[in-house]
Amino acid sequence: MAVASPSLRQRARWRGIVAALTAGILAVAPAARAEPRPTVKQLRKDLAALLKESDKLITDYYNSRIAHQKAEKAEKSAREKLATAQEVYDQNSTELKAMAVAQYTGTEPSQVAMLAGTQDPAALLGRMALVQHLVALQDARLSGYAKVRDDRQRAQDEAAARAGELDQTVGELEERKKKAERQIERVRDKIDQLHQAPGLRPDGTFVPQLPQGPDHITPRMALVKQLIQERFEVPYGIGCYREIQDGGEHPLGRACDFMLSRGGAMPSAEELKRGDQIAAWAIKNAKRLGIMYIIYRQRIWHVRTGAWRTMSDRGGTTANHYDHPHISVY
Incomplete structure (x- = not known):
């Protein structure tokens, strides 16, 4: 019986190893991979x-x-037309009622009475013409x-239609x-995501920074x-x-105050709302931008606790x- 050469035996052994590895790879389902973070x-x-x-x-x-402005103008025009038509309608109704009452009560000469009592043909023709004129006038x-x-x-119908269009x-x-x-809010959020606070370490902490530039604040605060x-x-300054x-x-150049009024006056309702929006935005982006805490309306929010706490009256x-709102960064 022929004996296989060492090279043939070695190739056969490698083929067996490769086959076993291939079978093992195919038998094992691939592990789920985490979704990669979106790139800039x-x-x-x-x-x-x-x-x-x-x-x-x-x-x-x-x-x-x-379209709304056009509908408003059309509705206003329709109302004005209706008011004019109503005025003419009321005036004509009054005159017609007065004429009907006068005829019914006999205060106006009847056509027969006007024709009677004259024998003069010319006068008779004149009165007949007058009667015809009155009839034509009526x-x-x-x-x-x-x-x-x-x-x-x-x-009235047009005014109702224009009012309906206006509501729509x-x-x-x-x-x-x-x-x-x-x-627009989604666009703004996307813009925020394009920015990352400088000095972020792999463990989530931040490298200390020195103030710089003419305003003497750190790059993170800037x-x-x-x-x-x-x-x-x-509008009232920072x-x-x-x-x-x-x-x-x-x-230390690590804090800014975003003013909502001047001279210590209580801000308007609109400006107080702006302050709420700034504070909410800072909370939403705190970890990514290195925001440490926020103070607003006699309350403080810290990134470690993630909650507002009431402060003493100063x-x-x-x-x-x-x-x-006061915002401090690491």
Whole structure:
């Protein structure tokens, strides 16, 4: 019996190993992989699509506003026409009623009475002409009344139709406005996701930063300030660095106050709402942007607890942070 050479035996052994490995790989289901985090390129692509859709919604909203304004004008015109028609209708009704009452009570000379009592042919013909004139006048009044009555009805129908159109456009306008606002909010969220706080370590903590630039704040605080300015606007100013060593983050360049009024005055309801929106945005983006805590309306929110806590009364609108949200970063 022939003996296989060592090289043949070795190739056969390798073929067996490969076959076993292949069978094992095919028998084992592949492990589920975590979804990869979206890249900046993908986020920018998504953002471009959202902006395009947002522009379309804003255009629809604008067109709805134009349609609403046209419906308002048409409804106003219809009401004015109806008021005019009603006035003419009432006047004609009064005159017609007076004529009917006069004929019924005999206060107007009847046609027969006017023709009787004269033998003069010329006078008789004159009176007959007068009677015909009165009859024609009554017919004209009746015919005119019918037209006035029909005009009034048409004006009434048109006013009702325009009012219905106005109600419909108001509803459509509100719905399109809400859609546009929701889409704009999604666009803004996508923009936020394009930014990551500088100095983030792999374990989720942040590298300490020194203040820099003319406003003496850290790059992390500068990013938060920039994003809030772009998203909300802050018409009453933003105060960040100050030299007073009060144990807070302002002297370290790690805090900013986003003012909602001037001179310590209580902000308007609209500005208080703006403050709520800024605080909510800061909470939503706290971990990604390195926000440590927020103070607003005599309350403090810390990223470690994730909840608001009431603070003691410090004796004033500004001291109690009613006129500004305060944001500190790591």
